[in-house]
Amino acid sequence: MMTDDREARRGPARRQEAIAERIHAKGELAAAELAELFQVSVMTIHRDLNELERQGIVRKLRGGVTAQPSSVFESNVAFREKSMRREKDAIAARAVELVEPGMAVILDDSTTSLALARKLEPLAPLTVVTNFLTTIELVAGMPGIRLIALGGDYDVLHNSFLGVSCTDAVAALQADLCFVSTSAVTGEYAYHQEQHIVPVKRAMLAAATRSVLLIDHTKLARTALYRVTSLQTFDHVIVDDGARPEALSGLDELNLSYDVVAVATSPLDPLELP
Template sequence: MTTEPEGELSRPARRQAEIAAYVVEHGSVSASDLVEAFGVSVMTVHRDLDELERQGVVRKYRGGVSAQPTSVFESNVAYRLNTAQTEKAALARYARTMIEPGMSVMLDDSTSALALVDLLEDITPLTVATNFLPAITALTGRRDITLVALGGIYSATHDSFGGMPCAEAVEALHTDLLFCSVSAVSPTHAFHQEEEIVLVKRAMLRAAKTKVLLVDHAKLQRTALHRLAPLSDFDVVVVDEKTPEELIRPLRDHGVTVEVATF
C-alpha cells in the first residue's frame, strides 16, 4: 500500500486506481479489454488485478474481473487518493484559513484532510494528531510541528489505524480543531459505510473544540450505511463550489453553517 501524499501516487498505484475506476464504470471487463484500454502487457494487467483483488476492490473470475460493491471500492485508499483532487485542494485551502500558529489540530483518515498537510508549513508552530499513515509519514520531521501519531489496529485498505485502541488514544486528547470527512451527507446527518471507522470518528468529534466537516459535492448525492452524527455536531460544513444550490439550501434550512470553498 502506497503512503505517498495525494497527487504523488506511484505510477503502478495510479494505474491501479484508474483500472479500478474503469472496472467500476463498466461493471465487468476482460483482461484483454484492460490491455487495450491502458496500453500495458497482459502480465502487468494480471499483476495489477491481483493487487486490486488483495485490496478488496475487484473480484477476479475466469476470463475477466468485476467490481466489488461500491461501498467496498470507495473505502479503498488508493481509489480515494486519486479522486476529486481539485475539490479536495479547494477544501484544504479553505480549512487552512481556520488554523493559527500554536493550535492543536486533529486530522482523520480522509484524503480530504490529507490535502491540508502540505499547507501547514507556514503556520507553525502546530501540534497535529492523526491516525492516517500517509499524513503521519508526510509530517514526520517537519520543523515546528509536534506530531501525535494515533495508533491502533492497522488497516491496509484504509492505510490508517483504528479500532478501540485508536479510539482510546483519541479520547486522551483535546484539540482546538478537527478536520474530517465522511462517505455521505444528508440534509441532517453525516454517514459512513464502515462501522469501525465511525467508532474512531465519533471519538474525534468528542475530542475537538471546533469540528469542521470537509465534503466534496459528490458526497451530498450518496448514501452510506452507518449514521455518524447530526450535522449540527459540526461547527462548519465546507463544500466545494461545484455543489448545487439545491443541495446546500436544505442543509442551511436545518441550521447547518455551510461555507463554500472556491477553486
C-alpha cells in the same frame, strides 16, 4: 487494433486505476464508451474490467460496467488519494485558513484531511493529532510541528490505526479543531460505509472544541450504511463548487455554516480524463 503509444506509456495498472475512478464518478458506463475514452480496443477494456471485477472494485453488466458498492473500493487508500484531487486541494486551501499558529488540530484518516496536512507547515508552531499513517509520515518531517500519532490496530486498507486503543487515546485529549470527512451526507446526518471507522471519528469530534466537515460534492449525492453523527455537530462545512443547488439547499435548511469553494481548472493528467 487501437493499442497505441499512449496505452503503452500508461500501462494496464495505471489505466485500470483511471477506469475505476471514472466509473466511480459516473456510476455506470458502457465498455465502448470507455474504449473510446481511453483510446484502446474494447477487448482491452474488457480485460481491464475483468481485473477490476476480480478485485471487487466494479461489477460488469451486459455491455458495460457499474461501480461496485463495496468497502474494497471505498477504503483503498491508493484509489482515494487519486479521486477528486483538485476538489480536495481546493477544500484544504479553505480549511487551512481556519488554522492559527499554536493550535492543536485533529486530522482523521481521510485523504481530504491529508490534503490539508500538506498545507500546515507554514503555520507552525502547531500540534497535529492523527491516526493516519500517511499523515504521520508527512507531518513527522515538518519543523515546528508537534506530532501526536494515535496508535491502535493497524488497518492496511485505510493505512491508519483504529480500535479501542485509538479511541481511548483520542478521549484523553482536548484539541482546538477537528477536521474530518465522511463517505456520505444524507438528510441531517453524515454517514460512513464501514462500522469500525465510526467510533474513531466520533471520538475525534468529541475531543475538539470546534469541528469542520470536509466533503467533496460527490459525498452529497451518495448513501452509506452507518450513521456517524448529526450535521449539527459540525461548526462548519466546506464543499467544492461541484455541489448541486438542491444539495446546498439541504444545508441551508439545517442552518449550517458552510463554504462553497471554487475548484481550479488545469490540464488533465493521465488519471483524470474527462
